[in-house]
Amino acid sequence: MPVIDVVNLSKAFGPKVVLSKVNLQVEEGESLVVLGGSGSGKTVLLRNIMGLLTPDSGHVAVEGKIIAELSREDLFTVRQSIGMCFQMAALFDSMTVFENVAFGLRRHHKMTEDEIRARVEECLGMVGLKDTDKLKPAELSGGMKRRVGFARAIALKPKILLFDEPTTGLDPVMTDVIGRIILDLKHELGVTSITITHDLKSAFEIGDRIAMLFRGECIACQAPADFKANPHPVIQQFLRGDADGPFLQDPPPPKRNPQEAHA
């Protein structure tokens, strides 16, 4: 049984259809990477899995439980085993970095203050933010906030992790560090994860399988090697990073040749 099972999921906001009949299965211990253009509904997909949005039709099941049908108590029980890293970090701005990362530990674990401190320092150390624990989120840079959000998501050692663009806005070195942490979690703790990213290099490193959302549909979901070889023109254009092709709805501005551009 897949740990995360997305079945015929459709979601629209008013007339705007964001997801239509998306099917995705993530097996235990597997790491799925979701690619897709900006605004293609990747965040909406994660929010449906988390139960922050209710599907218009279809359903999401986590460990066999259909999220939209759970009572609030059961939903919170399921969520205790899921860590989510938000695209905009969503740190609690009235708390310090330390309190942010410790939040879940304090509420759901019977840990002593020393154990909590040790775990928080470990998590912050992993993302290279050892000395920031007394700062407020307002005093952090965008990339630092994102890393604190990442640390908060992994602090509870959840079985399932959902990352919404954990590396966007980070420098290439830090991006690699985050990729390594995700792989470590997978190999050491057997974590099941879904990672949304725009960074193709880390996508191919992290992903056991790669899915691609395009105009509300999931047009591919396969192993990295197969994905690279997928003949679908949209996928090939996406991998090349070229503006010309079927990916954009409106034609892009014309391309100049390099000499002209630098003249």
Added chain:
Amino acid sequence: MVLAVFDKIGAAVLGATDTFGDFAVLAGRAFIAIFKRPFDGKNLLNQFNSVGVNSIPVVVLTSLAVSMVFAVQLAFGFRQFQAEGLASQVEGLAVMRELAPVITGLMLSGRIGSAMAAELGTMQVTEQIDALECLATDPIQYLFVPRLLASMLVVPLLTIVSVYIGFWGGYLILVGVEGQSAYVYGHEFYKLLAFRDLRIAIYKGLVFGMIIALVGCWKGYRTEGGAEGVGNAPTSSVVTSSLWILISDFFLTKLLLV
């Protein structure tokens, strides 16, 4: 033409029912959540501080101003019938029964209700409330309950403070300016009052505190649409809770005074 009018009325009624239903559901969940574990003492203490201690100056100043101006009016009014002695009795009645609870309620809806709406509204639009949900924490329990409890305790307490200040506001005018005897004033102020009146004032404070916290939290929780939404939440929370304070004051008075 006629149908269109009915359509509009129907839509408005449905909209209002929806809104009220939403409020009622959240309020109900907040009351149930009061009894749920884990109990967050630290958070509650923080709320007592920001809701209670910091509101004392506002309540003291407004109660003083209102009770003084009321005493001036009473002294002037009763002088026309040569009945100055009644001024202190009526002052006591008015302060205890209406002025203290209502002024405290209205001031605090501006002072703490709006702050709650702004804070929760900001948390909503910056996804902090979603983050709470994802950390398996019920935002109703984590955010509503401490504010509700703090406000239900603080508003009655400040109502009593307001009565006390009201006594001295009247004293300043009737004894200080009008030259009545201090001993007589101290006696007359309470003459028309019974212990029941203090109890009613406290009940009113309790209900007003409930209205302030629930409306403030609800408006904040339901904020959408970025900075503009966050800007509207406090205004709309103050207007709504003031309205409900005045309406419920009427019914509480009607019910409890018989």
